[in-house]
Amino acid sequence: MIPAQNWYQKLTVQFADGTVEVLFLDMSLSGRHRPRPVRLPAQWTRLGFEKCSCCPLTMEDYCPAAMSLEETLLTVRAHQSFEVVTATAMDAEQRTTSVQWPLQQVGAAFVQIAVFCSGCPVGGRFRPMLRDLRVFATGRELSKHLVYKHLLQHRGDAAASAQAVTAALEPLHAVFTGLFKRLQNVPKEATQDAIPNSIVVMHSMTMLLGIHVDK
Template sequence: MTIEYVFRLDDGQAFNFEVDTERTYQARFDKVEHPFWTKLDFQKCTLCPLSSEEFRHCPAALDAKKITETFRAMLSYVEVTLEVRTPERTYVKRTDAQTGLRALFGLVMATSGCPILSRLKGLARTHLPFSTMEETIFRTVGAYLIQQFLVQKSGGEPDWELRGLNLLYEQLQEVNRCFKGRIDAASEQDANMNALGSLIYLAMGVSFSLEAQLAEIQHLTISPAPLEK
């Protein structure tokens, strides 16, 4: 599935990005030269399981290279008209560069070859740009619980307490924090930097007091029909 992002600036410039959400990591791209900030050992994530002997570059950084270089000199508050096209629908929003980049970085990183970030890849199929914290929690927890239901049906031990989900988002905070170091080094102005900062905040928001946040959206859940005894 391809999702297209089009940033239109008031001066007439337009920047187009097509994201193949089902792409696979291409080892041949790792063998050619890329900017210094994409090197695996540069600002390497503390949780990264990849070996620099096998990977010269960070897979997520390679995928984010075009975005980062395009907006490296842009300020966060620059107004853009952002169009996001999925196979099912098109979203259009007047927003600032930082907000648009947060959505695009999040999509590209979650569908990259990073073994940690790619755990969110399943959410790309129902990608929702500009999602609120409430929407993010609803989609994330819902997707996780579907997996746990299927784990139980196949005879496994489900995680109904969401411990694994909490741990994942704690890891995402750390990965995003380290990845921001790469983006900071590659950028002259703050649009890219603040977009990554927003992703860190989003991951914190999901993992912080998740149970309390779920209680706040209880009114959005579905009640079952009475079961026969």
């Protein structure tokens, strides 16, 4: 039996005006997010709409990461990125963690789910290393966690670990760039700035990881 994963299972976001959005994420035991679209996926989620240069997928009709974002990030489309919200996450062990952050930081958690857990072949390479990462991890926490995991994988060999992280980061940066371009083509009134800014925040986290590797 595969053990439960310490990852997001339910996300609740309370906005400044008192409204609440609750997301029950369909996460498999292996940590895979399986989006549950209530309608035909949007045109911008199609694989060929803004396919990443590093993407090896050919037969799929839709981008897995984009479909995940459609279910999660688009629930915040009526709000601005700087709005401070109260977000609560429940993991697979029924533990809850709450934060009061600007919406773009909370949205970065949705981007993590989309890139690392949706079936994206690039982000999926990191998924086994994130099983014990705490929910709402900061950029520094994510960076330290991944560096530590690579060190374990390479038996403490710093040079080999740094090489592996650097090689994995290059296509990952391309994925974040591709997602950002996709969302720039979504009607502005439907997205405001919270969604693209969340991708920028997550992208900056991976840039921070590169700095940790250099050190």
